[in-house]
Every structure is written in structure tokens, then in C-alpha cells.
Amino acid sequence: MTDAGNDRKTDAEDDPREAEQTARQAEPAEESESWEDEWSLDPTLPARAAAAAAERDHIGLKRLIEDLHAADVADLLEQLGHDMREAVVQVLGADLDPEVLSELDDDVRDDVLAAMDPEHLARAARELDADDVVYLIEDLDEDQQQNVLEALEPVDRTAVQQALNYPEYTAGRMMRRDFVAAPPHWTVGQMIDHMRAHDDLPDAFHDVVLVDPALKPVGLAPLSRIMGSGRDRVLRDLQRDQMEIIDATEPQADVAYGFNQYHMASAPVVDEAGRLVGVILMEDAMEALDEEAEEDLKRLSGVGDESLSDKVWEITKLRFPWLAVNLGTAILASMVISQFDATIAQIVALAVLMPIVASMGGNAATQTLAVAVRALATRDLTAANMRRLVTRETVVGFTNGVIFAVMVAVVEVIWYGDYKLAAVIGVAMVINMVAAGLAGILIPIALDRAGADPALASGTFVTTVTDVVGFFSFLGLAGMVLL
Amino acid sequence: MTDAGNDRKTDAEDDPREAEQTARQAEPAEESESWEDEWSLDPTLPARAAAAAAERDHIGLKRLIEDLHAADVADLLEQLGHDMREAVVQVLGADLDPEVLSELDDDVRDDVLAAMDPEHLARAARELDADDVVYLIEDLDEDQQQNVLEALEPVDRTAVQQALNYPEYTAGRMMRRDFVAAPPHWTVGQMIDHMRAHDDLPDAFHDVVLVDPALKPVGLAPLSRIMGSGRDRVLRDLQRDQMEIIDATEPQADVAYGFNQYHMASAPVVDEAGRLVGVILMEDAMEALDEEAEEDLKRLSGVGDESLSDKVWEITKLRFPWLAVNLGTAILASMVISQFDATIAQIVALAVLMPIVASMGGNAATQTLAVAVRALATRDLTAANMRRLVTRETVVGFTNGVIFAVMVAVVEVIWYGDYKLAAVIGVAMVINMVAAGLAGILIPIALDRAGADPALASGTFVTTVTDVVGFFSFLGLAGMVLL
Numbered sequence: 001m002t003d004a005g006n007d008r009k010t011d012a013e014d015d016p017r018e019a020e021q022t023a024r025q026a027e028p029a030e031e032s033e034s035w036e037d038e039w040s041l042d043p044t045l046p047a048r049a050a051a052a053a054a055e056r057d058h059i060g061l062k063r064l065i066e067d068l069h070a071a072d073v074a075d076l077l078e079q080l081g082h083d084m085r086e087a088v089v090q091v092l093g094a095d096l097d098p099e100v101l102s103e104l105d106d107d108v109r110d111d112v113l114a115a116m117d118p119e120h121l122a123r124a125a126r127e128l129d130a131d132d133v134v135y136l137i138e139d140l141d142e143d144q145q146q147n148v149l150e151a152l153e154p155v156d157r158t159a160v161q162q163a164l165n166y167p168e169y170t171a172g173r174m175m176r177r178d179f180v181a182a183p184p185h186w187t188v189g190q191m192i193d194h195m196r197a198h199d200d201l202p203d204a205f206h207d208v209v210l211v212d213p214a215l216k217p218v219g220l221a222p223l224s225r226i227m228g229s230g231r232d233r234v235l236r237d238l239q240r241d242q243m244e245i246i247d248a249t250e251p252q253a254d255v256a257y258g259f260n261q262y263h264m265a266s267a268p269v270v271d272e273a274g275r276l277v278g279v280i281l282m283e284d285a286m287e288a289l290d291e292e293a294e295e296d297l298k299r300l301s302g303v304g305d306e307s308l309s310d311k312v313w314e315i316t317k318l319r320f321p322w323l324a325v326n327l328g329t330a331i332l333a334s335m336v337i338s339q340f341d342a343t344i345a346q347i348v349a350l351a352v353l354m355p356i357v358a359s360m361g362g363n364a365a366t367q368t369l370a371v372a373v374r375a376l377a378t379r380d381l382t383a384a385n386m387r388r389l390v391t392r393e394t395v396v397g398f399t400n401g402v403i404f405a406v407m408v409a410v411v412e413v414i415w416y417g418d419y420k421l422a423a424v425i426g427v428a429m430v431i432n433m434v435a436a437g438l439a440g441i442l443i444p445i446a447l448d449r450a451g452a453d454p455a456l457a458s459g460t461f462v463t464t465v466t467d468v469v470g471f472f473s474f475l476g477l478a479g480m481v482l483l
Numbered sequence: 484m485t486d487a488g489n490d491r492k493t494d495a496e497d498d499p500r501e502a503e504q505t506a507r508q509a510e511p512a513e514e515s516e517s518w519e520d521e522w523s524l525d526p527t528l529p530a531r532a533a534a535a536a537a538e539r540d541h542i543g544l545k546r547l548i549e550d551l552h553a554a555d556v557a558d559l560l561e562q563l564g565h566d567m568r569e570a571v572v573q574v575l576g577a578d579l580d581p582e583v584l585s586e587l588d589d590d591v592r593d594d595v596l597a598a599m600d601p602e603h604l605a606r607a608a609r610e611l612d613a614d615d616v617v618y619l620i621e622d623l624d625e626d627q628q629q630n631v632l633e634a635l636e637p638v639d640r641t642a643v644q645q646a647l648n649y650p651e652y653t654a655g656r657m658m659r660r661d662f663v664a665a666p667p668h669w670t671v672g673q674m675i676d677h678m679r680a681h682d683d684l685p686d687a688f689h690d691v692v693l694v695d696p697a698l699k700p701v702g703l704a705p706l707s708r709i710m711g712s713g714r715d716r717v718l719r720d721l722q723r724d725q726m727e728i729i730d731a732t733e734p735q736a737d738v739a740y741g742f743n744q745y746h747m748a749s750a751p752v753v754d755e756a757g758r759l760v761g762v763i764l765m766e767d768a769m770e771a772l773d774e775e776a777e778e779d780l781k782r783l784s785g786v787g788d789e790s791l792s793d794k795v796w797e798i799t800k801l802r803f804p805w806l807a808v809n810l811g812t813a814i815l816a817s818m819v820i821s822q823f824d825a826t827i828a829q830i831v832a833l834a835v836l837m838p839i840v841a842s843m844g845g846n847a848a849t850q851t852l853a854v855a856v857r858a859l860a861t862r863d864l865t866a867a868n869m870r871r872l873v874t875r876e877t878v879v880g881f882t883n884g885v886i887f888a889v890m891v892a893v894v895e896v897i898w899y900g901d902y903k904l905a906a907v908i909g910v911a912m913v914i915n916m917v918a919a920g921l922a923g924i925l926i927p928i929a930l931d932r933a934g935a936d937p938a939l940a941s942g943t944f945v946t947t948v949t950d951v952v953g954f955f956s957f958l959g960l961a962g963m964v965l966l
Contacts, residue, residue, distance in 0.1 A: 293776030301853030370784030
């Protein structure tokens with residue numbers, strides 16, 4: 001299953017000139033002029049690829065993409081509409097680099113797989129690493145999955161099947177099954193000779209995993225230290241200070257956090273018995289970190305697991321639930337207002353001014369919420385500092401409340417010249433800003449304690465609080481003071 | 484400047500038992516039971532550390548933190564209040580691991596530096612790598628900066644000064660000046676012998692940078708390939724297919740994007756003349772990626788560059804600007820409402836129902852906005868698919884608009900039994916949801932084109948649009964139809 005990696009290595013070995021050219025293309029002079037252009041896809045490329053595919057111009061299409069990194073070809077496919085994407089995949093046929101498949105967003109991936117010749121798909125699977133094959137087929141029908149699995153070598157098939165047994169978004173799905181392990185008593189010389197004797201080394205690895213006879217990881221020896229030490233040094237003496245052993249069922253969010261917190265280059269993954277079954281590299285963790293950040297951003301904004309290439313009805317369906325919840329909370333806020341309709345009928349200025357109180361509260365709550373959700377994700381908001389932070393948010397809410405109370409009261413006086421109403425809106429503003437601070441931090445904490453994702457429904461809950469408190473305090477006070 | 488790294492390595496070399504113990508402590512059985520506990524800081528620790536510091540119990544305090552990773556000690560300091568933090572730093576004195584300083588959030592870092600004995604600070608700087616020293620002193624007064632710089636070896640001082648010349652958040656600040664470079668014609672044997680002869684190798688590196696005689700990078704030879712190849716192989720033949728050369732002035736957001744897109748382990752950084760001046764490793768890029776994700780999340784929610792340890796008045800000051808902008812836009816929305824005060828005076832139900840239209844528009848716009856901002860950050864929303872995505876958002880807005888128009892009209896009929904008003908609120912809902920979709924995607928695109936961060940002010944602009952359009956369409960239609 002390391003064929004892809006080895007192919008690549010062999011290419012570079014056979015044709016050093018080519019590899020050198022690739023490096024030259026990225027020379028600094030060009031780089032500084034057109035970074036955007038170099039790291040972003042050429043914006044005319046999708047249209048040109050689509051045109052070539054429409055003309056069934058296999059050679060032209062192949063030439064367009066042959067110098068691109070697999071990740072860029074994946075971006076190109078993602079930017080095309082469904083029909084064009086299908087056409088490009090079919091015209092490319094066997095010339096679609098299997099690595100591209102593992103770089104695709106999951107819905108585009110399924111689109112591309114559906115457009116591929118089953119024979120090409122099977123061949124692609126044979127060229128990919130087990131973790132990439134897992135990503136490729138995890139959402140396929142059982143039949144299609146079986147077809148791909150049957151095309152694999154027995155060893156690889158077992159590896160893929162085992163990985164599929166772990167739940168999605170866990171270490172067991174992320175890990176690479178291609179790793180280098182050695183007993184801790186080996187010398188540098190033994191290690192180097194062993195590596196030189198094996199030409200099926202993984203394409204990327206940063207550490208040799210030191211294992212005991214029961215295959216339990218006991219340390220990590222970084223390649224940089226092995227290479228810098230004499231042949232007679234023992235690997236055990238070169239190992240890193242720290243090794244985090246990851247359980248195969250750990251959620252990927254925790255794995256990503258750990259790698260970023262401790263700047264780890266790699267970590268061994270073990271099964272329930274504590275035996276080494278795979279390795280996660282920092283590059284895998286970085287991808288997971290990016291996915292988790294995207295999820296937090298989207299969840300906080302009430303967006304589900306949608307992607308840019310989803311079709312209209314998919315997007316509509318995915319966004320519907322949070323809008324429906326919001327309709328419910330908006331109706332709740334309206335019911336609060338309707339309690340005061342007699343008051344509003346007498347003083348229409350209340351209807352004019354009430355959105356200001358609600359809107360300021362909503363904004364202040366959103367600010368607090370973003371900080372709290374992020375702090376929970378990075379484990380910086382803990383039992384140790386919770387009380388201090390809740391107090392701080394309350395004080396900040398109060399302080400900003402007083403400042404904006406004065407500002408909005410001045411606006412009211414200029415507008416309506418009613419000092420009593422100015423006092424009412426000012427007091428309501430302070431109350432709502434304090435409520436905003438409290439809701440903004442307490443609601444995500446409560447969700448987190450309850451085992452839910454603090455980002456998930458916080459936004460809706462929090463603005464419900466600020467709408468209800470805002471309308472109630474403003475209209476209620478007005479009714480008491482002004483009538 | 485690689486002393487810290489070497490110390491660490493030497494520790495492990497001198498005392499293999501200790502290193503093995505560290506590994507054992509992380510055995511899988513414990514791991515699976517208490518991942519949360521192991522990767523999160525013990526929540527009682529900050530209080531215990533504060534108590535020890537209050538009693539000036541140097542030994543007790545030292546014992547509490549001696550087994551912690553530097554990143555965890557940094558978290559501990561971040562979770563303490565200002566006074567306690569100062570006490571802990573002063574009681575620890577010279578026993579505060581310099582690595583902790585480079586793990587701190589920037590405001591806590593400045594707090595800790597102020598509490599440190601200048602002599603300890605100078606010694607800490609001598610133990611850190613140049614990139615960490617830069618982070619340490621970048622925000623200090625010129626006087627204090629000078630003091631630290633004078634404590635450094637001349638070579639290190641120059642390195643730090645050069646790095647400080649690059650703007651913050653650029654590759655020049657991120658890069659490590661400690662790297663291994665070699666001519667491409669060297670053999671594996673020469674390379675290994677060279678590395679064995681030098682005991683000041685960087686603590687972490689994944690590639691040897693191949694350079695031409697003018698010090699321009701021409702390729703990257705991964706350690707894994709060097710180690711797996713015979714002594715007579717030439718490095719040029721082992722180099723990676725792809726190398727991205729990074730200009731020292733490139734923004735860190737672009738660097739982070741590139742590493743994640745291309746799964747790079749390291750990338751050479753060059754000056755204006757194209758000469759190699761440093762190397763960025765994936766671990767540095769991962770940190771930058773995390774910082775950028777935090778920034779997007781916060782900017783989208785109208786939060787500035789605040790951190791958990793900021794004091795009340797700092798937070799208040801940082802959140803004020805966006806609240807002030809929001810006050811302005813809320814007043815604008817109120818002015819729209821005030822145009823229709825005569826209408827509202829006649830039909831109070833309008834005041835009750837109008838927040839529903841505005842709120843649904845605001846929510847729908849926030850959803851679109853989150854997707855658009857993320858897609859711009861990952862360069863998935865480009866000139867090639869912009870038209871398609873804008874169309875899609877319009878259609879999604881219209882579709883959801885129709886669905887929720889029907890729902891809200893039904894609610895209105897149940898509530899007020901007024902079919903004309905039901906029609907008015909339904910039509911206003913469709914108009915506002917379409918406006919929400921358009922504003923949610925066009926405003927961040929426009930900001931991006933103008934060279935601004937699309938996340939920065941989008942939220943405020945977008946909800947202004949949905950408030951104004953929502954109130955205007957609902958009240959305006961009501962005035963026309965119902966009176």
C-alpha cells in the first residue's frame with residue numbers, strides 16, 4: 001500500500017533533473033510577486049478544464065492538470081459544477097491521480113467516485129495508503145465498498161476493514177498503518193541497516209516507534225537524533241522526553257488539541273490491549289485541527305455540515321433546522337412584546353426604540369460567546385478560572401451597559417426629548433448587557449458540562465435570552481414608569 | 484541558541500530510565516480512562532500552586548510543576564489571576580523553565596516578564612532559540628529589549644535583531660534560524676558524517692535543505708529518505724517532488740494555508756535576494772493555523788484581539804468599537820421603523836411581529852456569512868465559482884424564505900386571524916431572506932476584493948442590511964396593504 005509513496009520517490013530518483021525543475025519553478029523572485037497566484041488555483045483553470053472535457057479532449061485536459069499538486073486538482077474538481085465535474089473525471093479516466101481522491105471534500109468525493117469507472121477506482125485504491133482508502137470508501141454502499149475491498153491485497157484489505165470498525169472522526173480512522181517500529185535496545189547502526197534493507201518505507205515519518213516484545217509503545221526516537229548519532233548508540237537513549245499514547249477510539253478533536261498543545265511530530269495509536277496499531281503524524285493532526293476549527297465556526301453560526309459544492313436543496317435542508325429553532329425563539333420574543341401591546345399603542349416610540357436594546361444585547365452576547373466557545377475548545381476555560389471569568393463578563397457587561405445606556409439615552413433625548421423614556425431605555429440597556437454577558441458565558445459552559453458541543457446551539461439560546469430580557473425589561477419598565 | 488534542545492536531548496541520553504518512565508506514565512490503560520484528565524490540566528492545580536506561592540514555598544511549588552510539559556505550566560500561569568501569577572513567577576525564580584515563556588499568550592507573557600528578575604530573564608533568553616526570544620521580547624520597551632539582547636551571544640543577538648526587522652505575523656518572525664543545509668551533490672554518507680560531527684543540531688527538523696553555492700534553496704531531502712538510502716546515494720536524487728519557497732515577508736495566514744494544503748513537513752524561507760535565511764516547520768504552521776482560526780471566529784463575532792487573561796477594562800475597551808458600530812446600525816434600523824410610526828400606532832400587531840422578520844433575516848445571513856468567510860479563508864470561493872455560489876445563496880434564501888413565509892403566516896393567522904397581515908409578513912419574509920443570502924455572500928466577497936479581512940466587519944454590515952430590509956419591507960408593505 002506504499003506504492004504511491006514509492007512511485008513518487010522513484011520518480012525523483014530516476015530523473016533528478018525533473019525534480020530540480022520543480023524546485024526551480026518556485027523561485028523566490030516569482031514567489032514574492034505572485035504568492036496569491038501561486039498558492040491559489042489559477043481562476044481560469046476550472047473553465048478551461050470544463051471546456052476540454054466538453055470536447056472530450058483527453059490530452060488537453062491531462063496537460064492542463066499534470067503539473068498541479070493533487071490538492072490543487074481536488075480544488076479544481078470542487079470548483080466545478082456537478083455535470084462538468086463528472087465530465088472531467090470521465091475524460092481523464094485512468095489519468096486521474098489517486099492522491100486527488102483523498103484530497104476531496106466528502107460530498108465531492110462521492111460525486112467523483114460515482115463518475116469513475118469501477119476498474120479505475122479499484123486500481124486507485126490499490127495505489128493509496130490504507131487510511132486514504134478508508135476515507136475513499138467510508139460512505140459508499142456496502143456493495144461498492146465490497147468491490148473496492150476485493151481489489152486490494154489481503155493485508156491491505158484487513159487493514160482497511162479494521163480501520164472501518166473504528167467510529168468516524170476517531171484516531172483509529174486518522175492513523176497511518178504504515179510505520180517504522182523497532183526494539184529500544186537496537187543501535188543506530190542496526191536501525192539504519194534495517195531501513196536501508198527495506199524499500200517499502202512509509203513516504204512520511206518523523207519518529208521510529210520503540211516497542212516492547214508485547215508490541216506496546218515505550219518511546220519515540222526522532223529521525224533527526226538517530227541520524228546525528230554514532231552507529232553504536234542505542235535507540236532508547238535517543239528517545240524523546242515525551243510520548244503521548246493515543247487510544248484508537250479517541251475523538252479527532254482531542255488528538256488535534258494534543259498535537260498542537262505539545263508540538264508533537266508523531267504519536268503511536270494503540271488498541272484496547274495497548275498494542276501499537278498505527279501512528280498519527282502532525283500533518284494528519286493539522287488537517288483535523290483545521291476541520292474542527294471549521295466546525296466550530298459553522299456551528300456557532302448555525303450552519304450544519306454543508307460544503308461549497310452542495311446543491312441548493314441540500315443546503316436548504318441543512319440550514320432549515322436552525323432557522324426553525326430561530327423562528328420559535330423569535331415568536332417567543334414576539335409574545336413578550338405582545339404582553340405590552342397596550343403600552344405600545346399609547347407610546348409608539350417604544351416600538352421604534354425597542355430593537356436597539358435587543359440588538360445591543362445580542363451583539364454583546366455574541367462577543368462573549370465567541371470567546372467562551374474558543375476558550376472551551378482550547379481547554380483554557382476550566383473549573384479553576386470559571387468563577388473569575390463569569391465575574392469578569394458580568395462586570396464587562398455592566399460597564400459597557402452603563403456606557404451605552406448613556407449614549408442611547410442622549411440619542412433618545414435628542415430624538416424624542418423625553419427624559420423619563422431616556423431613563424427607561426438606559427436602565428433596560430444595563431440590564432440586558434449584564435444578561436448578555438452572563439448568557440454568553442454560562443450557556444456554553446452548561447452545554448459543555450452536559451457533554452454537548454458548546455458551539456452547537458449556543459447562538460440561538462443566547463440571543464433568545466437577550467431578546468426576551470431586552471424586550472421585557474424595556475417595555476416592562478416603560479409600562480411602570482411612563483403610564 | 485540550541486542549548487535548550489541539546490539539554491533536553493542530553494537529559495534523555497544520560498538517564499534513559501527517566502525517559503522510559505515518562506513514556507510508561509502514559510500507558511494506554513490510564514489513557515483511555517482519563518484522556519480528559521491527562522490532556523487537560525488538573526483543575527485543582529492552579530489553586531494549589533497559588534497556595535504554595537502565597538506561603539513562599541519554593542520547593543513545594545517546584546514539585547507541583549516539575550513533571551508538567553512547558554505548555555501545561557503556561558496554561559497554569561494563564562489560569563491564575565494577575566497577583567497570583569506574579570507570586571508564582573517570583574517564588575519559582577530561576578526554576579521557571581524558559582520554554583514556558585514561549586508557550587504563553589502574549590499578554591500573560593508580558594505580565595510574567597514584568598514579574599521576572601531581569602537576570603533570570605536574560606538567562607532564559609540565552610537558553611531559547613532565536614524565534615522564541617523574538618516572541619519573548621517583541622512587545623517589550625526598547626530599554627528592556629536592549630537588556631535582553633545584550634545578554635545574548637553576538638550571533639544570536641544578530642539573529643534576533645534581524646527577525647525583529649520583519650513585521651509581526653510574517654514568515655520572518657515564525658521561522659527557525661536553526662536548520663541543516665547541504666549542497667545537493669553531497670552523498671548520504673557525507674551528510675550522516677556531517678551530522679554526527681555536529682552536536683549542535685536543531686532539536687527538531689524533518690528535511691535537509693539543499694542549497695546552491697549562492698545559498699538559494701534548490702530542494703528538500705527528507706530525513707526518512709536519507710536514512711533509508713545507501714551511503715553512496717546523492718541527496719539531489721532523494722529530494723521531495725515539491726518544495727514551496729517562502730518569502731520572509733509573507734503573512735503567516737498564507738504560510739499556514741500552504742502547509743495545510745500541501746501537507747508540507749518544512750519549507751525554506753528566503754530574503755529578498757532569494758538566500759536561505761530560515762526554515763518553517765509544520766509544527767510552527769500548525770500553531771499559526773490555530774491562531775488564524777481563532778482570529779476568524781473572533782472577528783466574525785465582533786471580538787478584537789482579546790485573551791482570557793485580559794483585565795476588565797482591557798476587555799471593555801476592546802469590545803467597545805463593535806458595540807458602538809452596532810449602536811449606529813441599530814439606530815439606523817430604528818429610524819426606518821420611525822418612518823412608519825403612524826402605521827404602528829394604528830396596528831400594534833406590526834410592532835409585535837416585526838422582530839420576527841428581522842431576526843430570521845439576521846440568522847439566515849449569519850449562516851451564509853460563516854460559509855462564505857470560511858470558503859474565502861480556504862481559497863475555495865474564487866472567481867471561478869463565485870457566480871454559481873451567489874446564485875445558489877439567492878435560491879436557498881428564496882426557498883427557505885417561502886418555507887418560513889408559510890410558517891410565519893400560519894402563526895399570524897392563529898394569533899391575529901388577519902389574512903392580509905399574514906400575506907404581508909410572508910412576502911416581507913421572502914424579500915428579507917433573499918436579501919440575507921445576497922448580503923451574506925456579497926459583503927465578505929467585496930471586503931476581500933478591497934483587500935480587507937472578510938471576517939472583520941461582515942457581521943455588522945450584514946445584519947444592518949437584514950434589519951433595514953426586514954423592517955422596511957414589512958412595515959412598508961403593511962402601510963400600503965392594510966391602511
